[in-house]
Amino acid sequence: MPVHLHSPAPESLLSIAGVRIGTTQAGIRKAGRRDLTVFLLDPGASVAGVFTQNRFCAAPVQVCREHLAGDQRIRALLINTGNANAGTGAQGFADARASCAALASALQVDPQSVLPYSTGVIMEPLPVHRLVAGLPAAIANAHTEPAATQWFNAAQGIMTTDTVPKAFSATVTLGEKTARISGISKGAGMIRPNMATMLGFIATDANISQAALQVLAREVAEASFNRITVDGDTSTNDSLTLIASNQLGNPQIDAWEGESALALRAAMIGVARQLAQAIVRDGEGATKFITVQVDGGRDAAECRQAAYAIAHSPLVKTAFFASDPNLGRILAAVGYAGIADLDQTRIALYLDDVQVVSGGGRKPSYREEDGQRVMRQAEITVRVDLGRGTESDTVWTCDFSHEYVTINADYRS
Amino acid sequence: MPVHLHSPAPESLLSIAGVRIGTTQAGIRKAGRRDLTVFLLDPGASVAGVFTQNRFCAAPVQVCREHLAGDQRIRALLINTGNANAGTGAQGFADARASCAALASALQVDPQSVLPYSTGVIMEPLPVHRLVAGLPAAIANAHTEPAATQWFNAAQGIMTTDTVPKAFSATVTLGEKTARISGISKGAGMIRPNMATMLGFIATDANISQAALQVLAREVAEASFNRITVDGDTSTNDSLTLIASNQLGNPQIDAWEGESALALRAAMIGVARQLAQAIVRDGEGATKFITVQVDGGRDAAECRQAAYAIAHSPLVKTAFFASDPNLGRILAAVGYAGIADLDQTRIALYLDDVQVVSGGGRKPSYREEDGQRVMRQAEITVRVDLGRGTESDTVWTCDFSHEYVTINADYRS
Numbered sequence: 001m002p003v004h005l006h007s008p009a010p011e012s013l014l015s016i017a018g019v020r021i022g023t024t025q026a027g028i029r030k031a032g033r034r035d036l037t038v039f040l041l042d043p044g045a046s047v048a049g050v051f052t053q054n055r056f057c058a059a060p061v062q063v064c065r066e067h068l069a070g071d072q073r074i075r076a077l078l079i080n081t082g083n084a085n086a087g088t089g090a091q092g093f094a095d096a097r098a099s100c101a102a103l104a105s106a107l108q109v110d111p112q113s114v115l116p117y118s119t120g121v122i123m124e125p126l127p128v129h130r131l132v133a134g135l136p137a138a139i140a141n142a143h144t145e146p147a148a149t150q151w152f153n154a155a156q157g158i159m160t161t162d163t164v165p166k167a168f169s170a171t172v173t174l175g176e177k178t179a180r181i182s183g184i185s186k187g188a189g190m191i192r193p194n195m196a197t198m199l200g201f202i203a204t205d206a207n208i209s210q211a212a213l214q215v216l217a218r219e220v221a222e223a224s225f226n227r228i229t230v231d232g233d234t235s236t237n238d239s240l241t242l243i244a245s246n247q248l249g250n251p252q253i254d255a256w257e258g259e260s261a262l263a264l265r266a267a268m269i270g271v272a273r274q275l276a277q278a279i280v281r282d283g284e285g286a287t288k289f290i291t292v293q294v295d296g297g298r299d300a301a302e303c304r305q306a307a308y309a310i311a312h313s314p315l316v317k318t319a320f321f322a323s324d325p326n327l328g329r330i331l332a333a334v335g336y337a338g339i340a341d342l343d344q345t346r347i348a349l350y351l352d353d354v355q356v357v358s359g360g361g362r363k364p365s366y367r368e369e370d371g372q373r374v375m376r377q378a379e380i381t382v383r384v385d386l387g388r389g390t391e392s393d394t395v396w397t398c399d400f401s402h403e404y405v406t407i408n409a410d411y412r413s
Numbered sequence: 414m415p416v417h418l419h420s421p422a423p424e425s426l427l428s429i430a431g432v433r434i435g436t437t438q439a440g441i442r443k444a445g446r447r448d449l450t451v452f453l454l455d456p457g458a459s460v461a462g463v464f465t466q467n468r469f470c471a472a473p474v475q476v477c478r479e480h481l482a483g484d485q486r487i488r489a490l491l492i493n494t495g496n497a498n499a500g501t502g503a504q505g506f507a508d509a510r511a512s513c514a515a516l517a518s519a520l521q522v523d524p525q526s527v528l529p530y531s532t533g534v535i536m537e538p539l540p541v542h543r544l545v546a547g548l549p550a551a552i553a554n555a556h557t558e559p560a561a562t563q564w565f566n567a568a569q570g571i572m573t574t575d576t577v578p579k580a581f582s583a584t585v586t587l588g589e590k591t592a593r594i595s596g597i598s599k600g601a602g603m604i605r606p607n608m609a610t611m612l613g614f615i616a617t618d619a620n621i622s623q624a625a626l627q628v629l630a631r632e633v634a635e636a637s638f639n640r641i642t643v644d645g646d647t648s649t650n651d652s653l654t655l656i657a658s659n660q661l662g663n664p665q666i667d668a669w670e671g672e673s674a675l676a677l678r679a680a681m682i683g684v685a686r687q688l689a690q691a692i693v694r695d696g697e698g699a700t701k702f703i704t705v706q707v708d709g710g711r712d713a714a715e716c717r718q719a720a721y722a723i724a725h726s727p728l729v730k731t732a733f734f735a736s737d738p739n740l741g742r743i744l745a746a747v748g749y750a751g752i753a754d755l756d757q758t759r760i761a762l763y764l765d766d767v768q769v770v771s772g773g774g775r776k777p778s779y780r781e782e783d784g785q786r787v788m789r790q791a792e793i794t795v796r797v798d799l800g801r802g803t804e805s806d807t808v809w810t811c812d813f814s815h816e817y818v819t820i821n822a823d824y825r826s
Contacts, residue, residue, distance in 0.1 A: 055755040056748025056773075087741045089758070089774020122741020123775050190728055190745065231727040233742070234749035314644040314727070314813075315603055315821055322822035328500045328535020329646070332603065335469025336647035342468040345502070360469070361502020362536050400727075405815050408728055409735035 002164050003289040003378050003398065005281035008152065014169040014180045015147035016203045018042040018245030022142025022150070023157035026134025028127055029082025029120060034157035036134045038103065039077035039201070040142050045245045047074035047115070048214040050221045052238035058086030059096040060116040061237060067100075067112050075113040077241065078103050079199065080120075080131055081158050081186070086236040087123035095126040102132040106139055119186065119199055119237050120160055155184040158199055161407060162188045166278040172267035174250040174260040179206040181267055185275035189284040189408060191230035200225060200240040200275055206264055207252040208244035215256065216265060217242045224272035227395045230283035231404070232312040242268070280396045285403030288320050289379045295392045296348075296385040302339050303393035306384060309337035317400030320380070325371030327356050334384055346387030352380060415577050416702040416791050416811065418694035421565065427582040427593045428560035429616045431455040431658030435555025435563070436570035439547025441540055442495025442533060447570035449547045451516065452490035452614070453555050458658045460487035460528070461627040463634045465651035471499030472509040473529040474650060480513075480525050488526040490654065491516050492612065493533075493544055494571055494599070499649040500536035508539040515545040519552055532599065532612055532650050533573055568597040571612050574820060575601045579691040585680035587663045587673040592619040594680055598688035602697040602821060604643035613638060613653040613688055619677055620665040621657035628669065629678060630655045637685035640808045643696035644817070645725040655681070693809045698816030701733050702792045708805045709761075709798040715752050716806035719797060722750035730813030733793070738784030740769050747797055759800030765793060 019041060026036040041047070049068055051061045067074070078099055085092050100114040107114075118126065145153065155165035169182040183202035191198065208216070221240050246252070253261045281289050292310050297303035310316055313333040319326040330349060335342070349357035351374040356366050374380055432454060439449040454460070462481055464474045480487070491512055498505045513527040531539065558566065568578035582595045596615035604611065621629070634653050659665070666674045694702050705723050710716035723729055726746040732739040743762060748755070762770035764787040769779050787793055 054745060054748035055750075055752060056744050056757045056760075084741070087744045087770070087774060089772055091774065121739075122745060123770075124741075125775075190742075233726050233728050233745060236741075236745050236748060313646050314817070315646050318818050318821035321818065324822065326534070328497070328537075328649075329603075331469050331500045332467060332535060332646060332649050335467035335649060337468075339468060344469045347469075357500065357536075359502055361500060361504065362538075400818065402815050402818050404727070405731050405734065405813065405818060408731035409737065 002282040003286055005164050005278055007164050008167045010149045010152035012169060013151040013167050014182050015150060016180055016182055016245055017205045017247040018045060019203045019243060020142040020150065021154045022138040022140065022145060023153045024134050024137035024141055026130050028080050028130055034153065035081045036131060036138050037079040037154050037157040038138045038142055040107065041075050041243065042245060043073065045074065045243055046208050046210040046213040047241065047243050048217040049239060049241045050217050052235060054234050054236050056087065056236050058084055058118060058237045059088060059092035060085055060118045061239060063096045063100065064115045064239065067115055070112045072110045072113040074115055075109040076103055076107055077115045077117065079117040079158055081160055082120040083118055083124055083126050084120045084122045084237050085118040085126040088125055091125060095128045098128050099131055103135055106135055115241065117199055117239055119158065122236060151182050151184060158184065158186040160186060161284060162186050162282055164282050166275055166282065168271050168274040170267050170271050172263050174206060174264060177248050177250045179204055179248050179250065179264060181271050183271045183275050185279055187279045188282050189230060190233040190235040191228065191279060191283065198235050198238050202268060202271055203243035203245060204268065205245050205248045207246040207248055207250050209252055209254045212254050212256065213242055213244050216268060220269055220272045223269045224276040228276045228280050229308065229311050229395060229397050230280060277396055280398050283398035284407045285401040286398030287401055288399040290320060290397050290399065291381040291394060292397060293381060293383045293392065293394045294386065295383065296387050296389055297391040298389035300391045300393045303391055304395065306334050306337040306339065306386065307393055307395040309333040310382060311395050311397035314400055320375065320399035321401045323375040325368060325375045327371065330382065331357065342386065343388065348385040348387065350383040351375065415695040416699055418577050418691055420577050421580045423562045423565035425582060426564040426580050427595050428563065429593055429595055429658055430618045430660040431458060432616050432656060433555040433563065434567045435551040435553065435558060436566045437547050437550040437554055439543050441493050441543055447566065448494045449544060449551050450492040450567050450570040451551045451555055453520065454488050454656065455658060456486065458487065458656055459621050459623040459626040460654065460656050461623065461630040462652060462654045463630050465648060467647050467649050469500065469649050471497055471531060471650045472501060472505035473498055473531045474652060476506065476509045476513065477528045477652065480528055483525045485523045485526040487528055488522040489516055489520055490528045490530065492530040492571055494573055495533040496531055496537055496539050497533050497535045497650050498531040498539040501538055504538060508541045511541050512544055516548055519548055528654065530612055530652055532571065535649060564595050564597060571597065571599040573599060574697060575599050575695055577695050579688055579695065581684050581687040583680050583684050585676050587619060587677060590661050590663045592617055592661050592663065592677060594684050596684045596688050598692055600692045601695050602643060603646040603648040604641065604692060604696065611648050611651055615681060615684055616656035616658065617681065618658050618661045620659040620661055620663050622665055622667045625667050625669065626655055626657050629681060633682055633685045636682045637689040641689045641693050642721065642724050642808060642810050643693060690809055693811050696811035697820045698814040699811035700814055701812040703733060703810050703812065704794040704807060705810060706794060706796045706805065706807045707799065708796065709800050709802055710804040711802035713804045713806045716804055717808065719747050719750040719752065719799065720806055720808040722746040723795065724808050724810035727813055733788065733812035734814045736788040738781060738788045740784065743795065744770065755799065756801065761798040761800065763796040764788065
């Protein structure tokens with residue numbers, strides 16, 4: 001049961017000029033569901049990506065990095081769900097390249113102008129033949145499906161254990177033009193992105209130079225996908241891709257300064273944050289959406305460290321599941337977060353507006369029923385003040401339920 | 414259901430000359446169970462301890478550190494379960510000191526010669542009055558209970574969510590003398606000791622200098638309790654205490670060299686490892702006992718890092734629970750363990766004797782049913798070869814089941 005997250009109305013999603021999306025059922029893992037998605041980009045688009053820091057990264061991630069570093073403009077994205085093409089050795093690379101080549105051939109573009117993405121089970125060979133066989137239908141769909149439903153279909157087409165398709169759109173005024181932004185994401189488990197989420201794609205029709213888009217990709221990832229965690233497991237396939245189709249006719253953005261550029265940047269981050277938080281809301285087995293804010297640090301890094309210790313603690317996460325204000329578990333997590341010279345007597349802890357701890361101990365006026373009231377909510381902000389500086393950081397996470405165990409004990413069967 | 418762990422036969426536990434143990438029901442948290450334990454040491458014993466690295470360490474841990482650093486010889490240990498006296502601020506210190514003073518007064522020794530230990534729920538005030546009221550019965554029990562059953566009673570008296578009391582004994586020949594070793598431990602959740610387990614006590618009648626015992630305490634912790642994890646949560650109260658009652662009459666051991674000293678050291682580590690592994694076998698909700706061995710590292714630290722990444726991954730742990738050889742999850746954990754220049758194409762993975770991965774990909778001859786056979790066992794060794802050196806390290810852990818969520822969602826209610 002996702003936390004305050006509903007399937008988007010297809011008509012709420014804005015098509016992006018210069019970006020066509022097609023989906024089909026290629027039977028890559030299971031019959032009867034969309035599992036193959038292609039993005040077809042008009043010539044001249046800027047594309048930038050950030051990818052997982054997992055050293056055991058998947059073949060398609062490595063091929064994406066190569067193709068983005070090459071001198072070909074990107075013309076197409078090829079995304080399959082049901083199989084991650086990770087832990088597949090040399091064959092995995094050959095399979096990713098063969099998939100790109102097949103799409104490139106159908107589109108009459110260079111194979112290096114195709115970016116491949118895979119998500120699903122690890123260490124199974126990619127069924128390339130089924131993927132390639134599905135390409136004509138996906139391409140045809142990109143040309144025949146109404147633009148109004150293409151983003152919604154793509155959000156469905158990249159799901160694995162997600163229960164809800166994740167897609168958001170926004171508009172932003174750039175001088176006399178109104179730019180559109182649409183994005184989709186997927187992911188529910190193995191979520192502790194380190195540079196990006198499992199899969200996220202955000203496109204705008206605005207004109208943005210390739211170099212500026214690459215800078216933006218890193219900033220967007222830091223402010224959104226790199227601040228969420230479901231289970232602390234960094235995936236082998238995390239990828240965030242930004243596309244600027246450059247068809248809006250605004251003066252090209254080359255740097256992130258000036259009113260229009262900053263407005264666009266904020267809007268892109270806003271969509272990315274919605275997409276990232278949607279992944280947590282739909283986290284495997286999630287019943288609560290939890291914002292962990294750590295203030296009063298000497299630097300943001302130590303705040304982030306403490307926030308992740310809280311957000312990853314199975315004891316904290318099960319207490320949230322139980323709506324049990326067993327808040328000593330949060331203090332314990334702060335204590336082992338690795339802040340070497342932390343002074344426990346300066347720590348304060350709040351649950352929403354309720355102060356639970358002051359000076360490292362239970363606040364005398366704290367009443368258990370106040371903590372209990374907040375813990376019963378579906379959305380909770382945990383705020384820790386380290387009492388040693390002025391920096392802050394925030395991560396978003398979910399609770400840990402029986403359903404998480406059920407989903408992950410049964411995922412493959 | 415603990416994994417291959419049974420309650421020890423009381424008669425299998427050896428009494429240690431110079432160490433008397435008494436237990437009683439003080440009603441500290443729940444009625445009808447032993448929750449207060451005292452160790453009374455004859456004059457002249459050596460005592461050494463290692464304690465949690467959690468910066469939010471409990472008041473009794475800090476008082477233990479003070480008293481061990483003082484110039485009084487330790488004469489008594491005072492242990493309560495049901496309340497951790499952690500996150501209790503200044504009152505917690507006053508309560509720990511008051512408890513020591515009460516036992517010291519009853520025994521007519523200096524308050525600084527008493528070490529306090531608390532385990533149980535965090536952030537609740539210690540019920541000092543009930544604890545103090547229970548002391549006379551505990552002291553009386555130390556003098557009247559047959560020596561043969563004292564260690565068993567103590568193992569029961571320090572349990573929290575443990576389902577089985579944990580105690581082991583051993584003997585070792587030191588020249589013409591035979592030294593005895595007995596130890597107890599407790600802990601089932603919030604287990605990722607960083608210097609020691611939640612509570613472990615090991616005593617020997619051998620003569621060991623205070624300085625040599627302190628060196629041994631660190632070595633023993635490193636080789637045993639610091640290599641286990643249940644849920645990755647480092648407790649606020651971890652303590653390992655070694656006692657040498659110095660009554661055996663062997664030549665005093667001042668350094669860990671020479672046949673007798675090395676034999677004793679090995680035997681102490683052996684008992685500590687049994688106690689540490691018993692905690693994992695009785696880990697909250699555990700159905701499997703898993704040894705994670707990482708070979709082929711450049712140094713032991715990076716092997717340990719990879720081993721803990723595997724042992725803490727909720728996805729790996731739920732796959733073990735399900736007996737599902739979904740082994741890509743293990744590769745992913747190795748990938749995000751933080752070994753910056755790891756070359757995935759050199760990695761090998763084994764489940765017991767079955768090689769699953771070679772060269773970073775699935776081994777061509779690997780058959781799923783072979784992996785399945787091993788995964789169904791109650792004891793499994795996961796072995797990863799990083800292929801970049803000759804160092805190794807090992808950690809012990811358990812799987813992650815529905816029962817873990819149930820226990821931790823219900824612990825306080």
